[in-house]
Amino acid sequence: MSLAVELPGLSLKNPIMPASGCFGFGREYSDFYDLSILGAVIMKAATMESRFGNPTPRVAETSAGMLNAIGLQNPGVKKIIATEVPFLASFSIPIIANIAGSTIEEYRQVAKAFQHTDQVAALELNISCPNVKEGGIQFGTDPFMAQKVTEAVKEATNLPVYVKLSPNVADIVGMAKAVEKAGADGLSMINTLTGMQIHLATRKPVIANKTGGLSGPAIKPIAIRMIYEVKQHVSIPIIGMGGIMHAEDVLEFLLAGASAVAVGTANFQNPYVCKEIIEQLPHTLMQYSFSSVKEAIGKGIV
Amino acid sequence: MQQLLKIKSKQTVALDTVEMVLENKAVSQIAVPGQFLHLHVDGHMLRRPISIADADPSVHTVTILFKILGEGTRKLSTYQIGDVIDVLGPNGNGFPLVNATKNSVLIVGGGIGVPPLYYLAKKLTESGVTITAVLGFQSKEHVFYEGEFEELGKTIVVTNDGSYGETGFVTNISKEALPSIDEYYSCGPLPMLQAVKERWNNIPGYLSLEERMGCGIGACFACVIPTDDHGGYKKICQDGPVFSAEEVQLK
Numbered sequence A: 001m002s003l004a005v006e007l008p009g010l011s012l013k014n015p016i017m018p019a020s021g022c023f024g025f026g027r028e029y030s031d032f033y034d035l036s037i038l039g040a041v042i043m044k045a046a047t048m049e050s051r052f053g054n055p056t057p058r059v060a061e062t063s064a065g066m067l068n069a070i071g072l073q074n075p076g077v078k079k080i081i082a083t084e085v086p087f088l089a090s091f092s093i094p095i096i097a098n099i100a101g102s103t104i105e106e107y108r109q110v111a112k113a114f115q116h117t118d119q120v121a122a123l124e125l126n127i128s129c130p131n132v133k134e135g136g137i138q139f140g141t142d143p144f145m146a147q148k149v150t151e152a153v154k155e156a157t158n159l160p161v162y163v164k165l166s167p168n169v170a171d172i173v174g175m176a177k178a179v180e181k182a183g184a185d186g187l188s189m190i191n192t193l194t195g196m197q198i199h200l201a202t203r204k205p206v207i208a209n210k211t212g213g214l215s216g217p218a219i220k221p222i223a224i225r226m227i228y229e230v231k232q233h234v235s236i237p238i239i240g241m242g243g244i245m246h247a248e249d250v251l252e253f254l255l256a257g258a259s260a261v262a263v264g265t266a267n268f269q270n271p272y273v274c275k276e277i278i279e280q281l282p283h284t285l286m287q288y289s290f291s292s293v294k295e296a297i298g299k300g301i302v
Numbered sequence B: 001m002q003q004l005l006k007i008k009s010k011q012t013v014a015l016d017t018v019e020m021v022l023e024n025k026a027v028s029q030i031a032v033p034g035q036f037l038h039l040h041v042d043g044h045m046l047r048r049p050i051s052i053a054d055a056d057p058s059v060h061t062v063t064i065l066f067k068i069l070g071e072g073t074r075k076l077s078t079y080q081i082g083d084v085i086d087v088l089g090p091n092g093n094g095f096p097l098v099n100a101t102k103n104s105v106l107i108v109g110g111g112i113g114v115p116p117l118y119y120l121a122k123k124l125t126e127s128g129v130t131i132t133a134v135l136g137f138q139s140k141e142h143v144f145y146e147g148e149f150e151e152l153g154k155t156i157v158v159t160n161d162g163s164y165g166e167t168g169f170v171t172n173i174s175k176e177a178l179p180s181i182d183e184y185y186s187c188g189p190l191p192m193l194q195a196v197k198e199r200w201n202n203i204p205g206y207l208s209l210e211e212r213m214g215c216g217i218g219a220c221f222a223c224v225i226p227t228d229d230h231g232g233y234k235k236i237c238q239d240g241p242v243f244s245a246e247e248v249q250l251k
């Protein structure tokens, strides 16, 4: 049973990686298991300067999921390179840096900064954070802006660039094609869906930022549908995510057209979830008559 | 660490307030006052943080007390003796007992902030510290653990509506009713902590804070509290939940 997958810049021994923002920089989860078993790891978003993020409460629970509005809190790219990247590099797994910014210039600078380490294998371009805008337009919901920021980052780096798409759009295929045209090496999808929860007793939104991003099993059918649609219109590989809890979910993402997957919210409920999925995946593939991960990719498309 | 804790006993100690004694050797041995357990409740995406109210390594038990507030705690209250709860913990840093050489400590608890202070008060008295407890509750039917605290030191119960004990807020207690104090420890709702911090601003104090949590272990940045106006912060789940009063900004 082969779990290995080759993606631009990434030789994965298995297709499982923790999703950005749901695993910090790995330190806490390394107390639970040896991170070297992971296919790769995606770091929490990096911006040029350190950011404090949004006021609290920043999270709320929903049916089969959660809302979050962390607001890209991070220590800034320089500190991440100095202290977090070397820690993760000690596990000898590919490191993917998630990058964010408020302006195209900031994205370019953060991407450039990651040129100063040879321990990062790829960039994940977070154009889908609901709180990130330029001129009032979200990069992730306007195909023209998405194309512009992708081009700028591609120019600034020689690392492969995976563009993380927002599901908060009417035409996901249009977005995917726009960033493919701009030179993206792969896609990451999906980020969270904008949502809100109102607290009855106080009559106010629970999350201080008012809106937050919905993640967890609640969004899985949307992720599957979007990957299924996009896969048929682009030729770059897709890292799939959204509500993965079990190895069966991973197979579903592979069938829809993902080549690898990221696991986010599930880590909060079960810190061992990535490890358990990696151990279970061969059995699940076998159960459904696949002899490798590669064989399952896109097989659900009819 | 992830542990399974078996429910050994369960009782309602006040209105909508449940005490559970849980069995787990490892947790009972390492738990320190102020730490919390991050409990998985069936059918819920996120875990619930609940303080450790007592621990007895000699019989491998850990006690929690929780108020039925929403869906998660309601579900938890339906768990039966013998059921097993999946927890992460003990998480966070507890109250600094190193300062226990001080000989007079004030304990100020509000509502469901009282439980962690019980284990703290026990440990402090064991090391020879004199404690005075001021415990605030909404009304008579919410009062719990008054007898348990009285065994440890002078205990003053305050109810907001005056239906039991003193009337008003914990910070209304007059200076004359209290001994001279070297240090205070407090846990309760934010407005109470703000008032406590203000009233006893001339003596060192420690506050246990609450915030909605995601991971509960320091990875997701859900539970931060500012430490200054320049972007400094601490994570309540990892650096706290206990902080020295001057260390954090209570908004």
Ligand SMILES: Cc1cc2nc3c(=O)[nH]c(=O)nc-3n(C[C@H](O)[C@H](O)[C@H](O)COP(=O)(O)OP(=O)(O)OC[C@H]3O[C@@H](n4cnc5c(N)ncnc54)[C@H](O)[C@@H]3O)c2cc1C
Binding pocket: A060, A061, B036, B046, B047, B048, B049, B050, B051, B052, B065, B066, B067, B068, B069, B070, B071, B072, B073, B074, B112, B115, B116, B209, B210, B211, B212, B213, B241
């Ligand atoms: C460090 C710490 C220690 C705590 N110790 C205790 C304790 O000993 N006894 C006790 O009764 N309560 C304690 N709490 C509060 C307790 O976590 C909440 O009352 C509980 O999570 C509510 O869950 P629910 O499902 O009933 O409510 P819901 O409102 O349905 O919960 C929805 C979501 O909001 C979160 N949430 C709601 N209120 C709070 C709150 N006040 N603090 C943190 N998260 C909240 C829940 O965890 C859940 O994720 C503590 C909180 C923290 C942070």
Ligand SMILES: Cc1cc2nc3c(=O)[nH]c(=O)nc-3n(C[C@H](O)[C@H](O)[C@H](O)COP(=O)(O)O)c2cc1C
Binding pocket: A019, A020, A021, A022, A044, A045, A068, A070, A072, A098, A126, A164, A190, A191, A192, A214, A215, A216, A217, A219, A241, A242, A243, A244, A262, A263, A264, A265, A266, B214, B220
């Ligand atoms: C608390 C939290 C923080 C997140 N932070 C980031 C982030 O910094 N950058 C990013 O691209 N995505 C971030 N995400 C989105 C996840 O990486 C992922 O795309 C999304 O949650 C869907 O996957 P899931 O359902 O498995 O969580 C975050 C999600 C959560 C729940």
Ligand code: FES
Binding pocket: B212, B213, B214, B215, B216, B217, B218, B219, B220, B221, B222, B223, B224, B235, B236, B237, B238
């Ligand atoms: S709850 Fe995740 S960092 Fe504190």
